[in-house]
Amino acid sequence: MSEFWKPRRVVVAGGAGFIGTAVCRALAQRGCAEILVPRSRDYDLVTQKGTFRMYSEMHPDLVIDLAGVGGGIVAHGEHSGLHYYANLAMAMNIIEQGRKHGIEKIVYVSSADAYPCNAALPLREDDLWEGRPHDVHLSYGLAKRSVHAMLESYLREYGLQSAYVIPTNVFGPGANFDPATSHVVSAMIRRFREARVKKAREVVCWGSGSATRDFIFVDDVAEGILLAAEKLGQPEPINLGSGREVSIRELALSVARIIGFTGSIHWDSAKPEGQSRRCLDTSRALRVLGFSAPTDLEAGLRATIDWWERSVVT
Secondary structure: OOOOOOOOEEEEEOOOOHHHHHHHHHHHHOOOOEEEOOOOOOOOOOOHHHHHHHHHHHOOOEEEEOOOOOOOHHHHHHOHHHHHHHHHHHHHHHHHHHHHOOOOEEEEEOOHHHOEOOOOOOEOHHHOOOOOEOHHHHHHHHHHHHHHHHHHHHHHHHOOEEEEEEEOEEEOOOOOOOOOOOOHHHHHHHHHHHHHHOOOOEEEEEOOOOOEEOEEEHHHHHHHHHHHHHHOOOOOEEEEOOOOOEEHHHHHHHHHHHHOOOOEEEEEOOOOOOOOOOOEOOHHHHHHHOOOOOOOHHHHHHHHHHHHHHHHOO
């Protein structure tokens, strides 16, 4: 139980989604007074009207903003306009209407896609504005990055307290496994399991396998988000990652081994693989929040695969 959360009504925008569900679960464990999840069918946060009604009816003290439209490489490429407009519009409406309704604090959950594609590794928060995001993630990344500037502006002019956290690639139980929109961990788990069931001799994976990412378990991210809400009042960017750089080839081998697929892996280098390397510097999170991700990749993959086998696959 946390004294910080006991008296507070908290809106978790995007609370029915993958990370949002974990955040709501963590809030309940902390004894939050009331956890409110606006659903898109009832509150269209892309519009000022829908966002105004959400604040007017829910009366939150604090908003954790996970609302957004996203997906993997394919989704970012095919829906770049939607991803820019919808993500920026929702954030702008939540911030502006929150200010008008006297909200205590807004915690915005950004993305590592906001980082410049040529920034030195590990990615440091101070380099957020030092270049253009990777072309594959350009519209999504710029929309997420722009929110940081808005929160800084609202702190200066209106005194609006906020936090701005940047998770890396999040995985875990409850993730999106849709082949068209899933991220790499979910996509691989589904692909290797289907190959095992069908007794396929080969699985095709996109790219060369040499690209690297920093993977963090969903419950760890939820913990980092709530620590930021408790301890921060200004939008100094905070990375939430494992701090470990893992190649996609290493990930594929781990998933195949845990699932029990014994065939071969073919790497289709004609398919996109996105940014060549990505790993976050997590020293600020440790210093400012006292946060480090406790779940290692192996344990997180086993938990995710077990959930997928038990809860989703028929």
